[in-house]
Amino acid sequence: MATTVDSVPLGAVEKDAKPRSLLRIALSTFVGNKLAVISLAILILIVLFSFLGPLLYHTNQTATNLVLENQPPSSAHILGTSPTGKDELGRLMLGGQSTLELGLAVGVLATAFGLIWGTVSGFVGGVVDSIMMRVVDAFLSIPFLFFVILLASIARPTLTLIIIVISAVSWLSTARLVRAETLSLRTRDYVSASLGFGAKGSRLIGRHVVPNVLGVLVVNGTLKIADAILTFAALGYLGLSVPPPATNWGEILSGGVNNIFDGYWWQIWPAAVLIVLTVLAVNVLGDALRDVVEARLNQR
């Protein structure tokens, strides 16, 4: 090869910085955010409390025991008992299980469906895009509570049904977000370049669009979990949730509110605090993840 072009060996002049993996950059950004680390710790504790707690702290959550109703905290019942005489601490654990399961399920379902709907709509464009987005608009125009009450009057609610119902509402905004991202991504030069190499549409979506949407999607999905938990609590409070003996934090709260003038604080505060803590922690985590995603982009 003629030496007419001075080749610039990497590292000859500039410092040969060790390539930092994206994961490492992400991790260091995350650890740098103290609030996020605390939130993550809180969430882990709540998960342990809900799922490991019942193994260490045995209670009877199936039988109603009117003798024991509305007992204040004691050595036998650390957080007292419910209006139906069940151990309050045990109920919080049980309620936590369904709440966390629902949050995660809705987060995953809504995100997955929104991702597929959004990328197809944004990438194919034209008439297909118009139709798919009008479907989203139509769903968004249904009043949610009315929809749930209607469903509750038709079918007996189960956790699975509630997950599906909340997901059916949650995916809409995700789909819109993903479509907007896809629209901007598909005009990027690297997508054009790939097209110029002869790539098919499926490859462009799989290799270039989805990985680049993923960052925003993770953030969005996390926030969806928080929303779902709040919605679930609201449904429980309104009595539109899974019937007893199953329970959730909203339902516990609603039982306690009936006795609000009797000063049975143990029936209200623990559930309320758990709801707030969980939602807050998930939201902070979502914000932190957004910073992580953006930090990774800033490094470029």
Place this chain on the structure above:
Amino acid sequence: MTADGAGRDLILEVRDLKTSIFQSRSVVQAVDGVSFSVAAGETLGIVGESGCGKTMTALSVLGLLPQGGRIVGGSIKLAGDELVGMNREELRKRRGATVGMIFQDPLTSLNPSKTIGWQIGESLRIHRGASKSEQRDRAIELLSLVGIPRPQERVDDFPHQLSGGMRQRVMIAIALALDPKLLIADEPTTALDVTIQAQILALLNDLKDRFGMGLVLVTHDMGVIAGQADRVMVMYAGRIVEEGTTEEIFSSMRHPYTQALLSSIPRIGQDRSIVLDSIPGLPPDLSDPPQGCRFAPRCRIAHEECHTTDPTLEPATATHNFACVSPVNGPRVMEGDRVRLGRRSQEEGASSPKVLVSVRDLSKEFTLRSGVMQRKVGTVHAVSSVSFDIYEGETFGIVGESGCGKTTLGRMMVGLETPSSGTLSFDGVDIASLDRKEMRRHRRDFQLMFQDPYASLDPRMRIGTSLREPLSIQKQGSTAEQNEVVRNLLREVGLRTQVIERYPHEFSGGQRQRVGFARALVLGPRLVVADEPVSALDVSIRSQIINLMRQMQETHNLTYAVISHDLAVVAYLADRVGVMYLGRMIEIGPTDVVFSRPAHPYTQGLLRSVPIPDPAVARRESKDPAIVGELPSPINPPSGCHFRTRCPMATELCAQEAPPLKLVEDGHQAACHYAEEVLGSAAFAQEAPAPNL
């Protein structure tokens, strides 16, 4: 206020200025001991690569340093008043009234939600408490001063209603509102087309003379400096490495950096077979500057002493200082390295060459739609009825202002855009007639090299995967074979093979363009369409990429179509050139013929607008802009000849009939009714600058 040697008042005196940017982990010494002064009526040019402290010096004077930026030492005297250490309120008043600033991008510097009149009046309101009607009167006065037609109507326009050139004029009007004594222009014309650039530079020069202002012109464009500056300051790594009058810097420079900067720029009319000079590597990291001379690691003639002794500015003449222990003497003569020109240059063109790409009556229209019903509201004629051939092995240049359709044409040539009408055949095969599957297979023959290599690489893919992608799409070879192809190409474009593990953001601009180039070559194409291949790069790196393109053309038997608004780059690279205006090809011919004897008034004006990096030539040429006005809208182009609205020779005939491309001499076609007259006009004599300067 002190005076300079010629008895003019010194408006700005900077002594030993040190500016640092404090970051979370390091301190960047962006400006490190810079001293200079600007007198009334004088233009000081500041040049250097990006990251050398040019902009930081300007921002220090203005007090607009970015977050973490602080002046840590030295003195800035503005009209006799010391600014360093002055309290904020006082500083605000003093600066606002004495200095005007013009930024690079007029679109982001203007507030989109306020009228331009309001924005011009803003500083009057703040600094002088002017009333509404006073503000408006002054705004109208300023708008007419900066050459905006019908200022009474324009004063209530919003920024989006103005073109790029007009917006830059508004920015100048804002800077002038308080009758500043000093104007600081940071890359004022970089974002503009060459014809508009000439207009803006002429305006700045005129205003400076009329009001006796000092002008600080920060730019990377040596041509602009040669035509505008009285004195030049060359900055490298936060320091001044050489300063002097423009003539001294251009014709008897002493610092190797200045020499290399000047010999790395291609010029119109130079010997195309001579390899361009280039500066290897990058400017140093200023949070940890190297010992000794900061340029030593990249210097062609550095010796041991350079790496240990830190040179100080020493006088060469009364006005000329430089900082180098082994100075050079005058411009470098490049002669040693030569490359062979594209295979179909005139000398070898005896045997009839093979046509690789044949374009006939090619058009592309974009329909503008609006509203829910997607009603058709207009048609953009991006490319209309273009015909030309590209021969195998040659480099075909396509030039024109932005918006003339050259990028759309390039994208059609690589099948990223489908033509609305006309034919495009590649090696005898009509591209439009291919079905999807055949088209996918054919794509390996023609590839696009993108302007911004950063945008053309998926940020989440390692370089190795990105480079292998074309091969796996085309299902060529096993993974091991693909890796071998990738490694060989990386070596050929001058990168180490270890870089396959890296992500795009871990490369410098020049390295990324090498990767982008390698990626375009992975499939072994016969045609490479290069869309502004060096526009996004620094001067010193441009020549590296241009040299590399030349070399790869020979070793890989490539045919190039180079699209650029930079005439000098095309003049250096292309064997033949096509000039486009508003979607039409208005002149085609061998590059040296078209650029020395243009037969279309547009080409002529375009060539005269290009700033020539030689003060002697630049000064001799008249400072009047060669092409007036702005590009008409492609939605509603003028009747007849599209150029007639800006053409000095236009007649009735031009409005009625669009001139077809006709042969004016051997191999030279032009679309002008008066092509023969233009060609014969003695009025135009394009001075070719000395090729080796």
